[in-house]
Amino acid sequence: MxxxxxxxxxxxxxxxxxxxxxYAVTPPxxxxxxxxSAATIDxxxxxxxxxxxxxxxxxxxxxxxxxxxxxxxxxTRTTTDxxxxxALLAPLLLFTYxxxxxxxxxxxxxxxxxxxxxxxVAAARDQGALSVAAGxxxxxxxxxxxxxxxxxxxxxxxxxxxxxxxxxxxxxxGATGAVWLGHVTGLLGYAVPSALSSGGAVLTAVxxxxxxxxxxxxxxxxxxxxxxxxxxxxxxxxPWSLSPLASLVLLIALAPLTHPAGPS
Numbered sequence: 001m002x003x004x005x006x007x008x009x010x011x012x013x014x015x016x017x018x019x020x021x022x023y024a025v026t027p028p029x030x031x032x033x034x035x036x037s038a039a040t041i042d043x044x045x046x047x048x049x050x051x052x053x054x055x056x057x058x059x060x061x062x063x064x065x066x067x068x069x070x071x072x073x074x075x076t077r078t079t080t081d082x083x084x085x086x087a088l089l090a091p092l093l094l095f096t097y098x099x100x101x102x103x104x105x106x107x108x109x110x111x112x113x114x115x116x117x118x119x120x121v122a123a124a125r126d127q128g129a130l131s132v133a134a135g136x137x138x139x140x141x142x143x144x145x146x147x148x149x150x151x152x153x154x155x156x157x158x159x160x161x162x163x164x165x166x167x168x169x170x171x172x173x174g175a176t177g178a179v180w181l182g183h184v185t186g187l188l189g190y191a192v193p194s195a196l197s198s199g200g201a202v203l204t205a206v207x208x209x210x211x212x213x214x215x216x217x218x219x220x221x222x223x224x225x226x227x228x229x230x231x232x233x234x235x236x237x238x239p240w241s242l243s244p245l246a247s248l249v250l251l252i253a254l255a256p257l258t259h260p261a262g263p264s
Contacts (some may be wrong), residue, residue, distance in 0.1 A: 081152040084258045090144030091251035097137035098243035104130035105241070135180045138201070139173075146173035146204050152211045152257070159214045169207035169220065175200030221256060228253030 107140030146169035179197055182188035212229055215221035232250035235242050 038211060045159065049111060081260055083148065083155075084260060086148040086151060087254040087257040088251070090141055090148050090249045091254065093137055093141035093144055094250070095244050095247035097134055097141055098241070100130055101134040101243070102241060104134050105130070113159070135184065139177045139180050142176045142201050142204050143173045145208055146170055149204065149208045149211050152208075152215060155220055156211070156214055156218065158218060161210060161214050165207040166213050169204045170199040172203030172205075172207065175203065205236075207235065225253045225256055249262055 126187070143222060149169040150166040152164075153165050156162055177200075178198060179188065212226055216223055217224045228249055232246045232253060234248060235246040
């Protein structure tokens with residue numbers, strides 16, 4: 001042992017006079033830990049080690065910020081609002097249906113016989129290609145309005161109408177598709193009551209009207225849009241096949257819905 005590690009013990013008084021003088025021996029391990037702690041305490045703010053330790057501490061901040069931003073963007077993508085697209089697509093499908101149905105009806109005029117049967121479709125039996133196309137467009141437009149009704153019902157905050165209107169619109173779309181399929185396959189004849197042939201579309205229209213009124217009541221839809229939608233429904237009920245005009249008026253009425261909804 002070296003003299004630096006030996007230190008004479010302090011006298012303990014007369015009671016310890018019979019004990020031989022002892023020396024306190026400091027273990028090398030304790031001495032090393034003491035020197036390490038002294039070196040740690042000696043780290044000043046202006047020392048290179050302290051500067052490097054301080055600089056490495058916030059290095060994880062940008063990574064955590066990137067993770068949170070990525071998670072937020074992922075959550076936004078998973079909850080995309082389809083209402084703006086549906087508010088534009090459904091009236092356009094209805095407009096296209098009206099045009100095709102009007103052209104298909106020209107075969108009832110003198111000199112234009114057989115125009116509705118252009119090309120023909122084997123599955124449609126005696127129906128023509130234009131008739132089948134008009135039926136497909138009608139089903140797609142009703143499905144689009146049913147989906148739009150469901151999306152708009154999800155925006156309601158106070159009136160509990162989302163579930164009933166969604167079920168009613170879905171039932172109307174399904175009924176419309178079933179009737180059209182029955183016509184195409186020949187399971188349903190031409191002597192089908194109008195309540196059955198157009199009942200599905202009417203149910204979907206009623207569900208959409210209820211949702212639009214509820215949105216106007218809650219202040220989520222301008223009253224002018226509700227008035228234009230009512231005018232479009234009135235034009236649709238006229239016996240002059242003015243569905244293209246009604247669809248354009250409805251497109252203008254649903255224009256405020258083509259913008260994404262703000263945070264609720």
